[in-house]
Amino acid sequence: MTLASRGRAVTLVALLLLVGVYVRALAFTPLERFQGAAQKIFYLHVPAAWSAMLAMALVGLASVLYLLVKDPRYDRFAAASAEVGTAFCVVMLTTGPLWARPVWGTWWAWDARLTLTLFLFFLYIGYLLLRQAVPDPGVRARYSAVLGICGTVLLPFIHLSVYLFRTLHPQPIVLKPSAPSLPGVMLVTLLYSFGVFTLLYIGFVMQRYAVGEEGSHV
């Protein structure tokens, strides 16, 4: 069984579990009384943000490892993770405004959290464009690794921006020092969605890595 076919199997399982997220979030998780149904966007927006950040963190880790040991497998993994992270970033940046409009009264606000997140998306796009623009594999891997590490440095600023600046964006309710401030049934739905989005990330990266592996032999 090849890596690509294993990745397809993992992705298929994750997609079936994603249907479960939809059913659980829409039919079996209660409405939040102040925000109404729009609050349920939370169960997609936050896990998508998690996957986008996880992807960039692993791009950075793989980039450091590439620069240390010059193993092209790390570069291929970084490329795969960056492309998958871009997809999750698109989910985050489209569901966010759809949640913000009914709750904040505006689609977008140029505050620290939202602006830094948009910057993360542009970094992803820049990373992918850089990989297309440099023909030499060694130079491409080195330049990409540096940009990947820069992207990872952005992550703590995104997470802490809601503490450091005045922002419309709510503070973390799960990834924080104290206990999660969410009713149990909502927390279970969120954690289930976290698991499914992480599995989707794994399945997508396995397939995308297989594409890169094939390309490297040409």
Place this chain on the structure above:
Amino acid sequence: MSEVIPQNAGYMVAAYIVTAIIVLAYAASLYRRTRGR
């Protein structure tokens, strides 16, 4: 006095549809690129 829950389900439906489209489109793209491997 009873509380009125905001009627904004349209935004939720849009977000769930958009997410499904993006995820399925990317999954299909990867499937097309890895088909036969």
